[in-house]
Amino acid sequence: YYHASEESMNALNLKNKKTDKDRLTWMIHNTTVLALAHYMTGRTDYAETAARNVRTWFLKWKTRMNPHLVNCDIYYNNTSPRLRGIYEMKDIYMLLDAIRILERGNFLNDEEQSELRDWFRDYVFWLESSEEGKREYTAPDHRGVFFDVQMVSIASYVNDTAKMLWYLDRSMARLRGQILTEQDLTHMGMLVNEIEESGGKRRCEHCEENQVLALQAWAILSRLGRSAGRNIWNAYPVDDISNLCHASYHAIPYFRQRAQCDADITTFNHQRWWPLWLEARQHCEHVRQFKHIINSWMSPVSQNPPRNPYDMPFTFGHQEAIAPFWNLGLHFDPQQAATLPVGDKPAPAISQLGKASNAISTQELARQRLQAVRSARRLRRGNA
Template sequence: MKKVILFFVLISMSLIAFGQKDIIKAQTIEVLKKQVLTDANWALQQQPITVTAQNSPRSAGGKHDFFSEADYWWPNPLNPDGPYVNRDGETNPDNFVAHRKAMIRFSEIIGALASAYQITGDEKYVKHAVLHLKAWFVNKETLMNPNLLFAQAVKGVATGRSWGIIDTIHLMEVAQGIIVMEKAKSFNREDLATIKKWFAAYTLWLNTSKPGIAEKLSKNNHSACWVMQVASFAKLCNDQLMLDSLRWRYKNVSLPHQMAVDGSFPLELARTKPYGYSIFNLDAFTMICHILSTQKDNLWEYETADGKSIYKGITYLYPYVADKSKWTLKPDVMYWNNWPVAQPFLIFGANNFNKQHWFNTWKSLDLKPSNEEVIRNVPIRHPLIWL
């Protein structure tokens, strides 16, 4: 009899959880619908701009290669024409970031169109999204090569670095947007297959190239972002073996090695921008759990032997996001006044842990940030396509 009662209790709890998720999604639509349709109308007016539209004489790559320069590297005042030097946390505004901006714009367009399609079912959004997707991944004249060999280069130091792989976190909402739209009548099957082949090729490069492996083995937010974006791309490609390996990595490497027992991220707290980096890494961990969790392997509920979990990470940082004045460390050296915004960990945490006050905090913050540095560090800006 006790087993029967327990069974019904568990079923009831599951139904309540699913009901709460529906409530959060409905509230999210209510909050975002007007902005989603406004953004989609903007996106419908935009023409594709890919990496082939602009180039830098400092790039060692070709026309189709993504190129960017490392943010925190500057000319050496003692040797102005020599190799750049590092100034952690201080962004050099003169570095080449046109390709990164084009990719962020691309993610904004696809995220907006996919969100509007999800709300309305109108195929016009899919048709225009496909135009952009083909430009980036299909058309030979404008496509981007599926690697990041020349990302975050440093003058006089490196033609490209593994750290630059973090730039493609902005392809995550492109991949998720494709998942939302792929069954639409306007999405040509052959184009879809070619696009998925591009993501499969890039996923392979991320797992087998020297830069990809180095990024995977890094110890801070870079490795978390590697897991996060590979998870997103593998999900699009239905690569179950890769998804399984990423779940293992989260439980055995990312969570135990990056999080402290109090839920903080010590490597992020040690940076010159501890507040912003802590938020950024928690967002990444949250999306890892969201993308990779299944009924059989729910990362939201996973806890290490010493008590580390995504729930503990959120509960550690939430008070400082809800009330920034409680932050006990020094302010970030740059962009201190721009954080927080409507962080992904708030809405997805609320959705999975039934925390209405987390959702309320999310909707009270800036839902559409305009600061370029903030946008660069918030790759998930269209939550409806993920819920």
């Protein structure tokens, strides 16, 4: 619940953004961290606190959240719900993993587990039947993908395999509408709905944020789909490179020289690209052939990602869709990391290049694209 004025926030003691949205996201992250801490240390007090959070938020009648978002994202003096509230539930996938840890340790009894699944079934029913849910489902950008993240993770939790597979297949179909694959080489892989609005109008206020959220949503879905036999990273190849790999190459600023959205320069945490850089290198064979690019507009501490994932931050902002301790369990090969090609000179910002240099840059990008296609074909022939 939001309040339009500073006075109203002071009156209700809701300064520092202490809204239901913030309480929800902090509850999800704190409960996830507590469950992981129990899993790693065996300490029962961590699990008991996490279970108490779950009971308070979902089960106790006096404190629980209703299984809908009818009143989400309402402003003071404006009672019309907005779609963004559904998007704020995007991190539910990590909470459900935490709940599974608690259930395996019997920190939630059988009756509580049954009630939790009933709650999430009711929430899914509201998402699928409400006007708010239907509009979010049809969102053409990262919000639509995060809708699928919610549906797939919840369907898996409540053991609805048919629904889980349906939404996984539906999410894969989104790839064709969200990633350009039939344009010239310069725009191949563009996450068009994160950068442009309909009619070609540029939407650059937060396109850095939008692109990283879109790829993060796809990365989450790929992990959810892997257990169900759906390989999103290999879906819809164009020139032997999948749609998602094309998008990763186009968006992630360590694979090529590109510009940044002006409004995001001082506010965006570039290290949020690091987990996606690792993920793309794991699944996209062609990007491993390139030297690591340094874009000069990035913050100095973000320009060179550590080769060891355990040298990267374990946690990010609680609204950035990256699970806490996301890198636990990742394999690290020091010998392979030592041979990773790294660029030794920063690439100039595109905004600083003249027209002639831009033309050369476009030609170079096309050359790199062609090289990537050829490399992918050689790798596929070698693996055949």
